[in-house]
Amino acid sequence: MTDPLISPPAAERHRSADLPPLPVTVDTVIFTVLGEELRVLLVRRAESRFLGLWSLPGGFVRPEEALEAAALRELRDATGVTDVYLEQLYTFGDPDRDTRGRVISVAYVALLAADRCPLVPHELEAEAQWFSVYELPALAFDHPRMIQSGLERVRTKLExxxxxxxxxxxxxxxxxxxxxxxxxxxxxxxxxxxxxxxxxxxxxxxxxxxxxxxxxxxxxxxxxxxxxxxxxxxxxxxxxx
Amino acid sequence: MTDPLISPPAAERHRSADLPPLPVTVDTVIFTVLGEELRVLLVRRAESRFLGLWSLPGGFVRPEEALEAAALRELRDATGVTDVYLEQLYTFGDPDRDTRGRVISVAYVALLAADRCPLVPHELEAEAQWFSVYELPALAFDHPRMIQSGLERVRTKLExxxxxxxxxxxxxxxxxxxxxxxxxxxxxxxxxxxxxxxxxxxxxxxxxxxxxxxxxxxxxxxxxxxxxxxxxxxxxxxxxx
DNA sequence: ATTCATTTGTGTCCCCGAGACACCAAACGT
DNA sequence: ACGTTTGGTGTCTCGGGGACACAAATGAAT
Missing domain, CATH: 1.10.10.10 (Winged helix-like DNA-binding domain superfamily/Winged helix DNA-binding domain)
Structure with missing residues (x-):
């Protein structure tokens, strides 16, 4: 048997109590092709920080919720979109990527057929819109990078x-x-x-x-x-x- | 201006204070080719849970530490390996993937040239070993899946x-x-x-x-x-x- | 010194997928 | 009936991918 006394720091390192856990969010880059353009769905931020800026639909992961489930839930709540193709993209975790403090974000890519796009759903017209990927508004956080990564992923996998x-x-x-x-x-x-x-x-x-x-x-x-x-x-x- | 009173839940959803943050770890699948075999580096667990089982080198991310930096630090501390090629693989977050409770793990793949492998470093011979990917010992958590994913990634990118x-x-x-x-x-x-x-x-x-x-x-x-x-x-x- | 075993090093042929390219067909509007 | 618009089809050429066999340079054994 390994004696835990040999290396106490190693033994301690894995005790979650010893290290503060981190806020974890999911963000989804959801694409559609609509009106001869490749578009991405953005929502207007309701939160005080970055208020009014556009951002990807997303939010915090709940304690007992799978990551993909969280992405789907946030997508449904913010935009009404359900039943989408969803694929994990990349996890962004630089300490300064979110001005609210240290936040880990697991980014997803989603694809939605144009005939299933909520154009003006739940009267949130002003709160969610499909933007051309070539004409994006000002975005919160590192969301431009996420969209860029998502675009590369989609183009690659298309092949x-x-x-x-x-x-x-x-x-x-x-x-x-x-x-x-x-x-x-x-x-x-x-x-x-x-x-x-x-x-x-x-x-x-x-x-x-x-x-x-x-x-x-x-x-x-x-x-x-x-x-x-x-x-x-x-x-x-x-x-x- | 958007009136925050319209949808308090949406406004609240993004306040990190409202949702408990989650423990986040990094785990690294590090490969080498040694003795005509593709091998992966495993460490013996010193922690009480799963004690004695083998697992991928990894550990908790510190509050102000980038994910990749955390992976490199854990790799160095547990195995003495430094200066490796490192690439993010996938983030595993199923609620039941870790028996200690809900833990998010960002997995990385690393590659190390055989001539730089620590074979019996820091007298930890019994605590870290290179295993053939075809003859793995019993592993903690979902580490077999991680190794499988890592292997697929390396094979694909080799091409x-x-x-x-x-x-x-x-x-x-x-x-x-x-x-x-x-x-x-x-x-x-x-x-x-x-x-x-x-x-x-x-x-x-x-x-x-x-x-x-x-x-x-x-x-x-x-x-x-x-x-x-x-x-x-x-x-x-x-x-x- | 010769022989053998071992590892390095080199060229050709065939097939198939990729890209470039132009015209007729079927519907509609006027 | 004429023009406009969109749908639908075949050939040729080029280049990479895979299959394939033999000579050259060394060390070891006799």
Whole structure:
């Protein structure tokens, strides 16, 4: 048996009573593609510090609450958003990142399809808005960094996973899917190469229906075929076409 | 101005005084390649709970300490390891992940070249050891999951970054470099393809010296040429040769 | 000194995915 | 019927990825 007397400091180090615990928050960078723009949902701060500034939806983690559950709860309470794709991004913990004092923040990225966006929910129009990622207002704390990280994460994973499909309704046209990619990646893609890759990957299948959007030839409607992400990587996928 | 009386709960939610802060720890999965095996450094727990079990080096974050600084400090104190490559992995926060109560743990991955490994440092032989990742002892908490995540991270990044070079001394032979990749990825690679890719990427350069390891033809010694990670990705790199 | 074992070092061929590129089809409005 | 708009399709070329075999340089053993 190890004798605890050998190194008392080591034995003490792990006693939570000895060190003050820290405030822990979650913050969520939630994206959607709306009106031909990649947007992020921001809320107006009601707290005295930074009052009136915009910030990411988030808040303190409760004592018996999982981190992801906290992120979902804050998202629901502040914006009405539920049932989103959610993925942990990074934990920010620099001692001076929050002017209120030392706060650890676990950041999440979320994706929400445009047809499920609360545009003006619970009459909070003035308290929550979707901003273009290229035209952000003044933000509290280190939230600009979080948004930047979230954007990089989404762009990266767009290339080798199917998260992009989280941002579309259940059925969609190939034109819409391509526009989604172009808006997020901020560059134009070749239509034929894009479709060739889709066929190769067998990511989507026709529903048999068509949709006409006013002018132009009607487009075939597709739906997502659930595919294992791992299979994608193993097939050596590189999705930005 | 927003009237704070409209939604007192929202206004209160962000006051750290209202919610008990949480204990926050850092834990580090530190890898090396030693004796033809991928190994992880574990320490024997001195604390009463889980006494005698092995665990990842880690401990509580101090009130004014950055997360990464905490990870480095715990690593140094528990194992004597300094100056390592360190990268944040994931934050584990399930309410029941630590039997001592609710503890948030920010996990890090570290890489240490074999020639800098403390083998039997500070006479703590019995308190810290390098274990093969395929033959782990019983571990405290959710540390097996952390090691698994760390392993996946290292394998993934081996493919599109140069972190592998963190695990070798300043000069090395191409055989050593290839063996490193084979051990981490746990599969054999083709020598000619491996070298062709290295030349293509201009990752390493000859030092002009040679080394003879006892038997066999002497191998040329190489050194790492610092290269921007981003450039690698842009050049469409896929390193496992 | 010769032989053997061991490790280093090198080039070619084939396949497949990636990117560049242009035209016809189907609907709508006038 | 004509113009406008959007949807839908095939080919060629280039380059990286994987499979593959043999000679060269050394040390050890005899």
């Amino acid at each position: 080798y996973t199917t998260i992009g499909l989280q941002l579309l309704p259940a059925t969609f046209t190939l034109g819409e899917l391509q526009r989604l990619y172009e808006i997020i990646l901020d560059r134009r893609l070749d239509k034929r190469n894009f479709r060739r890759k889709l066929k190769l990957l067998e990511l989507v299948e026709e529903t048999g229906q068509k949709r006409s959007d006013g002018r132009g030839r009607p487009a075939a409607l597709y739906r997502f075929r659930r595919i294992d992400f791992v299979q994608l990587r193993e097939r050596g996928i590189h999705v930005p076409f | 599109y970054t140069t972190i592998g070079l963190q695990l070798l001394p300043a000069t090395f032979t191409l055989g050593e470099l290839q063996r490193l990749y084979e051990i981490i990825l746990d599969r054999r690679l083709d020598k000619r393809n491996f070298r062709r890719k290295l030349k293509l990427l201009e990752l390493v350069e000859e030092t002009g010296q040679k080394r003879s390891d006892g038997r066999g033809r002497p191998a040329a010694l190489y050194r790492f040429r610092r290269i921007d990670f981003v450039q690698l990705r842009e050049r469409g790199i896929h390193v496992p040769f």
